[in-house]
Amino acid sequence: xxxxxxxxxxxxxxxxxxxxxxxxxxxxxxxxxxxxxxxxxxxxxxxxxxxxxxxxxxxxxxxxxxxxxxxxxxxxxxxxxxxxxxxxxxxxxxxxxxxxxxxxxxxxxxxxxx
Amino acid sequence: xxxxxxxxxxxxxxxxxxxxxxxxxxxxxxxxxxxxxxxxxxxxxxxxxxxxxxxxxxxxxxxxxxxxxxxxxxxxxxxxxxxxxxxxxxxxxxxxxxxxxxxxxxxxxxxxxxxxxxxx
Numbered sequence: 196x197x198x199x200x201x202x203x204x205x206x207x208x209x210x211x212x213x214x215x216x217x218x219x220x221x222x223x224x225x226x227x228x229x230x231x232x233x234x235x236x237x238x239x240x241x242x243x244x245x246x247x248x249x250x251x252x253x254x255x256x257x258x259x260x261x262x263x264x265x266x267x268x269x270x271x272x273x274x275x276x277x278x279x280x281x282x283x284x285x286x287x288x289x290x291x292x293x294x295x296x297x298x299x300x301x302x303x304x305x306x307x308x309x
Numbered sequence: 310x311x312x313x314x315x316x317x318x319x320x321x322x323x324x325x326x327x328x329x330x331x332x333x334x335x336x337x338x339x340x341x342x343x344x345x346x347x348x349x350x351x352x353x354x355x356x357x358x359x360x361x362x363x364x365x366x367x368x369x370x371x372x373x374x375x376x377x378x379x380x381x382x383x384x385x386x387x388x389x390x391x392x393x394x395x396x397x398x399x400x401x402x403x404x405x406x407x408x409x410x411x412x413x414x415x416x417x418x419x420x421x422x423x424x425x426x427x428x429x
Contacts, residue, residue, distance in 0.1 A: 240416050
């Protein structure tokens with residue numbers, strides 16, 4: 196079983212809907228990440244939270260809104276998405292620097308925007 | 310800017326044989342980390358092995374070993390005794406350390422991946 200839990204596993208939404216992706220970890224990790232992965236492409240970093248503060252935003256459109264309510268939870272709020280936003284959204288966590296900082300990934304949320 | 314290159318879009322290997330997946334990188338940071346992840350068709354990214362830039366010995370984890378050649382800036386993954394369950398996409402990745410207010414944080418940048426098919 197993965198130690199990073201993502202819900203829902205699948206989500207279908209219209210362009211006017213508001214939905215959220217959720218991610219939870221109980222490993223005591225202090226850094227959490229959102230990645231977007233299109234089919235047959237590598238994951239692309241969207242956001243990094245370090246100690247519950249947003250530390251990296253890779254110029255992601257404002258229709259994606261991250262939230263880190265506490266050290267175990269990470270949300271990604273979705274609003275007015277476009278069909279090209281359909282992708283696999285991966286959450287990950289890590290202990291943070293220093294050290295190897297291995298990222299542990301969840302199983303992903305597969306999003307389809309109609 | 311840091312860069313990761315995987316030149317093999319796809320590879321075939323016979324069951325029980327060894328296979329090498331290539332990865333080269335480019336960075337000006339003297340301290341860096343290199344990772345390999347496996348992604349089955351289910352989508353989850355599974356961590357396989359890690360090599361730090363200052364590690365003297367090549368990393369090994371069970372059937373996985375990392376052939377680290379620092380001067381050549383390569384970090385190839387060797388899978389010994391391939392199994393049918395090894396069929397998946399394999400990504401090489403590098404840790405990029407970024408300075409932020411109050412400290413530093415890391416992000417992982419990925420190569421384009423190699424799709425490995427193990428044949429019976």
